[in-house]
Amino acid sequence: MTDSILFTPVRAGAVTLPNRLVMAPLTRSRALSGNVPNPLAATYYAQRATAGLIVAEATQVTPEGQGYPDTPGIHSDAQVEGWKSIVEAVHAAGGRIYLQLWHVGRVSHPLYQPAGALPVSASAIGIKGQLYTHEGMKDYVTPRALETEEVPGVVAQYADGAAKAKRAGFDGVEVHAANGYLIDQFLRSGSNIRTDRYGGSVENRARFLLEVTEAVVDVWGAERVGVRFSPTGNGNGMWDADPVATFGHATERLNRFGLSYLHVIEPPVDGHPMSVPPGVPRVADHLRGLFKGTFILNGGFTKELAEQAIAQGRADAVAFGVPYLANPDLLERFRRNAPLNPPDRDTFYGGGAKGYTDYPFLDTVAAE
Numbered sequence: 001m002t003d004s005i006l007f008t009p010v011r012a013g014a015v016t017l018p019n020r021l022v023m024a025p026l027t028r029s030r031a032l033s034g035n036v037p038n039p040l041a042a043t044y045y046a047q048r049a050t051a052g053l054i055v056a057e058a059t060q061v062t063p064e065g066q067g068y069p070d071t072p073g074i075h076s077d078a079q080v081e082g083w084k085s086i087v088e089a090v091h092a093a094g095g096r097i098y099l100q101l102w103h104v105g106r107v108s109h110p111l112y113q114p115a116g117a118l119p120v121s122a123s124a125i126g127i128k129g130q131l132y133t134h135e136g137m138k139d140y141v142t143p144r145a146l147e148t149e150e151v152p153g154v155v156a157q158y159a160d161g162a163a164k165a166k167r168a169g170f171d172g173v174e175v176h177a178a179n180g181y182l183i184d185q186f187l188r189s190g191s192n193i194r195t196d197r198y199g200g201s202v203e204n205r206a207r208f209l210l211e212v213t214e215a216v217v218d219v220w221g222a223e224r225v226g227v228r229f230s231p232t233g234n235g236n237g238m239w240d241a242d243p244v245a246t247f248g249h250a251t252e253r254l255n256r257f258g259l260s261y262l263h264v265i266e267p268p269v270d271g272h273p274m275s276v277p278p279g280v281p282r283v284a285d286h287l288r289g290l291f292k293g294t295f296i297l298n299g300g301f302t303k304e305l306a307e308q309a310i311a312q313g314r315a316d317a318v319a320f321g322v323p324y325l326a327n328p329d330l331l332e333r334f335r336r337n338a339p340l341n342p343p344d345r346d347t348f349y350g351g352g353a354k355g356y357t358d359y360p361f362l363d364t365v366a367a368e
């Protein structure tokens with residue numbers, strides 16, 4: 001057993017985390033017909049209930065918000081019912097669980113869209129490359145820029161998803177403003193060349209994020225709403241001319257809500273798929289300095305790197321993605337300095353129980 005700052009409690013708005021390990025949101029593409037969450041998710045998340053907080057996988061707030069196969073939604077009654085059992089299982093196991101509210105924007109394809117429409121985005125700028133669909137790999141298409149008058153309707157879709165997440169019994173929600181999805185497409189200069197009130201200056205590019213956050217806060221109260229950023233991530237064709245200014249401004253504006261937390265992806269090490277690209281400045285410490293609330297860091301953290309970041313005041317808690325995917329008892333393994341299960345990348349997306357609910361716990365390993 002080790003004494004570690006990781007095992008001490010921390011407040012995140014209205015919720016007290018009994019330890020500083022957060023399970024990062026992880027898309028697993030196992031939803032059933034109608035994008036109803038898979039009942040196996042009850043076992044999967046309950047197995048991980050010793051995390052200080054679980055942020056459940058990205059979940060589309062509207063059918064237009066989908067861009068990957070079999071991702072769950074939070075826009076139909078059947079989906080709410082599916083989530084209810086999952087949340088109950090996590091609570092019965094003593095855990096806390098937020099839902100990540102998602103709209104992929106341009107990271108989609110007409111094959112995912114109702115009536116085969118074009119995906120929407122901040123601007124009509126496509127991503128180079130291909131995406132996976134039920135009909136195989138397809139080129140990304142050029143999205144349709146949302147009309148100014150349409151934006152409030154999309155904000156309302158996030159509010160509706162937030163209300164349905166509340167009905168499902170979640171402890172809170174995380175607004176997904178990271179990884180090149182719709183809110184990020186509005187935030188960053190590389191994907192937003194709008195000339196209306198939602199584009200141009202950093203103030204205008206942050207407006208959509210702030211309107212969504214306000215609408216979600218109206219449903220939940222700020223103390224149960226987190227926001228996730230990936231200021232330096234370049235996945236999904238993302239870049240920004242000045243991430244320090246863009247995300248600095250957005251963070252300062254978020255301060256007025258008094259949110260549950262801000263969650264920032266910025267690996268402290270090179271060589272991780274989400275590491276800060278060469279020539280791009282690191283932003284996380286700057287945002288930490290600006291944000292008046294609980295600050296969660298993520299990306300390539302080990303137990304030691306997490307302890308360091310918290311001890312140095314660079315974060316209050318650390319989220320683990322792949323380590324949590326493969327280690328339901330990550331907390332206990334960290335406590336005992338035990339080895340971690342290796343992740344099986346072939347079962348990350350799609351399939352059933354294999355690579356989902358069958359990763360061994362320490363005690364099962366010891367008993368074998």
Ligand SMILES: Cc1cc2nc3c(=O)[nH]c(=O)nc-3n(C[C@H](O)[C@H](O)[C@H](O)COP(=O)(O)O)c2cc1C
Pocket residue numbers: 024025026027028057058100176178179228265272274298299300301319320321322323348349
């Ligand atoms: C299989 C997989 C699914 C992911 N799904 C999501 C998601 O739904 N929402 C999100 O914000 N990030 C998602 N991510 C990113 C993770 O939350 C996390 O930022 C990333 O894995 C880096 O953390 P790690 O090094 O601890 O794994 C996903 C990553 C992986 C590997």
